[in-house]
Amino acid sequence: MTAQLLDGKATAADIRHELTERVAKLTALTGRAPGLGTVLVGDDPGSRAYVGGKHRDCAQVGIASIRRDLPADATQQQVEDVIDELNADPACTGYIVQLPLPRHLDANAVLERMDPAKDADGLHPVNLGRLTLGVEAPLPCTPRGIVELLRRHDVPLAGARVCVIGRGITVGRPIGLLLTRRSENATVTLCHTGTKGLAWHVREADIVIAAAGSPALITPDMLRPGATVLDVGITRTDQGLVGDIHPDAARVAGRLAPMPGGVGPMTRAMLLANVVEAAERNANTV
Ligand SMILES: Nc1nc2c(c(=O)[nH]1)N[C@@H](CN(C=O)c1ccc(C(=O)N[C@@H](CCC(=O)O)C(=O)O)cc1)CN2
Helix, strand or coil: CCCEECCHHHHHHHHHHHHHHHHHHHHHHHCCCCEEEEEEECCCHHHHHHHHHHHHHHHHHCCEEEEEEECCCCCHHHHHHHHHHHHHCCCCCEEEECCCCCCCCCHHHHHHHCCHHHECCCCCHHHHHHHHHCCCCCCCHHHHHHHHHHHHCCCCCCCCEEEEECCCCCCHHHHHHHHCCCCCCCEEEEECCCCCCHHHHHHHCCEEEECCCCCCCECHHHCCCCCEEEECCCEEECCEEECCECHHHHHCCCEEECCCCCHHHHHHHHHHHHHHHHHHHHCCCC
16 A cells, blocks of 8 residues: 555645735735744754744745744743733734743743734643633644644544644644544544553554654554554654654555655644734634
């Protein structure tokens, strides 16, 4: 079996095309383009690349960019001053704090200081709380991208057994909340470093979402033949980027969202969607 490609790159391009029209309408209506702010602390090459990509995407769809880069030794106060500035800036529709922050900073305190209405990542505690309660809120970009990728490829979710590997704040924790909503109706098992019998859990699953950041953790023998597999892990090695899914998994899987080219581009597209939706709410067009 060779897995069908869940092509996140092409799907994200379609979404950017759709958003471009909505941005043009909003800009004509309000006299101002929606604006995305980013806060980047330090010079981690991955984070720098992701932030650069976010601003390129903005330019492509007509969203204005506000970029705030701070040095790796920035203090908590300096970061929070930038948060206060973006909270108050009317040109900034929504913004993100690129994660992870350097270890000396308190990321939770930074996220909590954001205006929840400007949280383009859906990671503010109020928005994660709203997601838990089933109340409308901006959704975390990677989980939203996964659901959108599956939906646009007609992968059934209702009743599906989903195994998520990794319990991080941007993917593993929130994806379970999304997939177990009544509208998705999947059954989710969340595995992590403390899970016993990982292979057993993975083999039970119709859909496997690997977001552990552990190179080639999920080997072909662990998969149910025909399973839908999404590789969300990214590890930077001297040989290049490596995902959590072993390359030979494509022979067993029914569908595969690879890394690169699967969920990553969808994460970027969903950030744009969150900003456009915030701007539409502000303009009372929805
Ligand atoms: N504030 C946030 N921080 C982080 C998030 C997030 O959603 N919000 N997610 C990741 C990083 N990330 C976006 O910020 C991100 C990761 C990967 C990709 C991507 O397109 N990956 C490519 C491969 C990588 C490459 O080419 O360099 C792909 O999969 O095709 C986009 C965004 C952690 N931090």
